[in-house]
Amino acid sequence: MPARSLDGRWFGAFEIPPGARGRWEIGALAMCVERAVGEWRIWHSHAPVDPGLPDRALFAPDLGPTPEQALQRYVVDDLHPELRLTPLLPDRSVVARPVSPLFVPAGESARLYVGIPLWLRLEVGSRAPYQTLLELPTVRLSDTWFGLTPMVGELCYALKTRCRLALDPAQQLPYRATVPLVIRNRFREPLALERVNVPVRQLSLYAAPGGALWANELTLERDEEGSLAALRFGPAAPVEAAGAEEVARPRDPTSRRAAIRSFSALFQS
């Protein structure tokens, strides 16, 4: 069995005939899939979140599960041997918090790059629409609450990010999507970027020719009164990912307009 997917990437369609198995290690996720007669067997576990997590999206055919992994069995009639691994953005908004405080002075604008750990969707079936067996995060992010009070708000994932201003290809991990964030501050006071709610459910996922994964560019503008003047989603892949193809549609494409109603819903300081 080949060590990459059928199109040569770490994700995509993998051929796993009955009796065969394979193990993946992607980010903190360790997963083993075995094809038995009439069922798919999946074991998975997550390593604790570690800042020094290696750059890995590995697939080893014929390796089995490790003892700490729990088994889940999926009964599927279709004998088609392909397992599709589709990368996805997380199922909740991600609150990105800069590791060190970041300020955008009055009149300035900044282009930041935030790396969002991806989820994986496992699908089987001979033709679209495929049957989804499971969705797993590559990194188990911590829960967090985003709201002005504990009564009203939204449950999100928390991400500590370096909010890079320059793109470093070496820092682009294969299981992370880079979201370019353009922030324009037209207010007279500097904008303290303590946390940003990135609405990933409204973003598409693109794969650039080199293999890096990207999401739509987000533009946030703070107007002269200090409230949100504009929140714009880039219509296609960002400029840094020229020639990228869309690998996953947004989870909530129709709610883009309703996504953010106030500045304080994105920036909370």
Add this chain to the structure above:
Amino acid sequence: MPTWSEIGTWLGSGQWWGLARAVLILLIGLIAARVLASAAARMLVARLDAHRTLIARRAVFYLIAGLTVTTALHQLGFNLSVLLGAAGVVSLAIGFASQTAISNLISGLFLMGERPFGIGDMVRVGATIGEVLSIDLLSVKLRTPDNLLVRIPNETLLKSEVTNLSRFPIRRIDLTFGIARKEDIGRVRALLLELADADPMCLEEPKPLFIIVGFGAASVELQFSVWARRENFLELKNGMLQAIKRRFDQEGIEIPFPHVSLYAGSGSEPIPVRFVPPPPVDPAGG
């Protein structure tokens, strides 16, 4: 038993027509009441919750049924003003007798308007915690976690403190324990924050809270509060306490059990203890 001729006279007099009209009005009225009540319920189900829809449906039915019965009685020739007079006296008597029930009814209406909780919410009333099964006219029924049914009169609910554990999506877990006085409080704080950070169920924000409650008799009393989704409350509480115990054992941090130190005076020497052997037993018994 009326004779055939009496029946014939009655039929011929036209009175049967009044009876037939009354029966017809009753039948049509009750059917119409049923149909209109269902229609009202269907219209309102999108806007109101299940409980209120049921109340509205019953109200429409009884209103139309009441009007129908009144009209039917009028057709039969009853003088309604006499009936109303009698009803007034009867209701006064019933009113005095059923003060508690009426109070519960009115309290129920106020509770419905205020909506401190809904069906499915976990509430705490006094020492009772339970899931709200139904909010009825006179009482609220709860199901306790050990699967018992508790009936609480609406009047009690209106007069006492009710805590709704399901109103908000996130909840704070307060963990209280003491550490030995010799421990470094700063180090303990750093360890606890590390443990909270490592647990994905523990919300990053609102941030965990570390409070030194005070100096106890044998320890330094601490409170460490973490936030979690309401659904994860118990799991995170258990998980955090286990993790704290495990880590404290690893780091050698003591959670002391109550103990008392004895001093003979300031800067005193240890209190001497001398073992006195038991007196020998006299075999002669003298």
